[in-house]
Amino acid sequence: MPELPEVETFRSYLESTSLWQVIERVVLPSPEILEGISAPQLRSRLEGRWFQSTRRHGKHLLVQLDTGEWLTLHFGMTGYLRHFERTKETPAHVRLMVDFANGSHLAFGCQRKLCRLSLADREEDFLATKGLGPDVLDPDFDFAAFGRALEGRRAMAKSALMNQKLMAGIGNLYSDEILFQAGVHPQTRVSQLDGEALRRIFGAMKEVLRTAVDLQAEFGKFPGHYLIPHRRKGGECPEGGELRRTKVSGRTSYYCPRCQGDRPAS
């Protein structure tokens, strides 16, 4: 479930807990989540070094070492990050444990093994290898860039928003929220959207994601007119009426037939 707002929250958490401490020991209990590097290799590149800065691109967290290399973390859908000051706690499903010389430690884990770890020389190389589009909260990703990303696409609006190659950061939950706020049916084809609808989607995208980041992705704190807190079987639209549940390219989607139309515009 970690989408852009959750990953941004993890980024600032790591930033405020884990920088500038010498890494004494690294444990990698699940080497199968490593991408392009072996456990012994990764251990030897981390031990004795320290984290010096963080970045985020879409749903990826990048942590720069003092060597200049980047440790990249992807949370899959159940990923988490936890830092412990003193007690040596080991949460369930830990995939990376970092023990710092100051006695604290950082755990990265995920219940399902859909999280990933890798090491990259340069940020640009990593993004290019992954084929990621621009981060959707990057100020350079403006309405013109948004339009270019969607140009000539025939996919459904929801699928396009979730396509990390077109733009990075939006997943299943936030795509539903964005389209709800924009009043657009999730199965509307991108090619059917007029300029005004594109504007509304773009505006909702920035607004929803900024709000979620500010609220540290805690759904309980979301504004009353947001869909996400109501996004469950039998859930009610904040404007009244029952939400509808359907599949859009294999993903469970919620929408309001009154606010977004009961079938895709064509």
Added chain:
DNA sequence: ACATTGACCTGAGAGC
């Protein structure tokens, strides 16, 4: 080239 589907993964919750 682009769009869509299924596999991967594991535990919670549904349903019988």
Added chain:
DNA sequence: TGCTCTCAGGTCAATG
């Protein structure tokens, strides 16, 4: 109560 089955969703390979 206890078992089995479905489903959750991020990504990527396979298929259309």
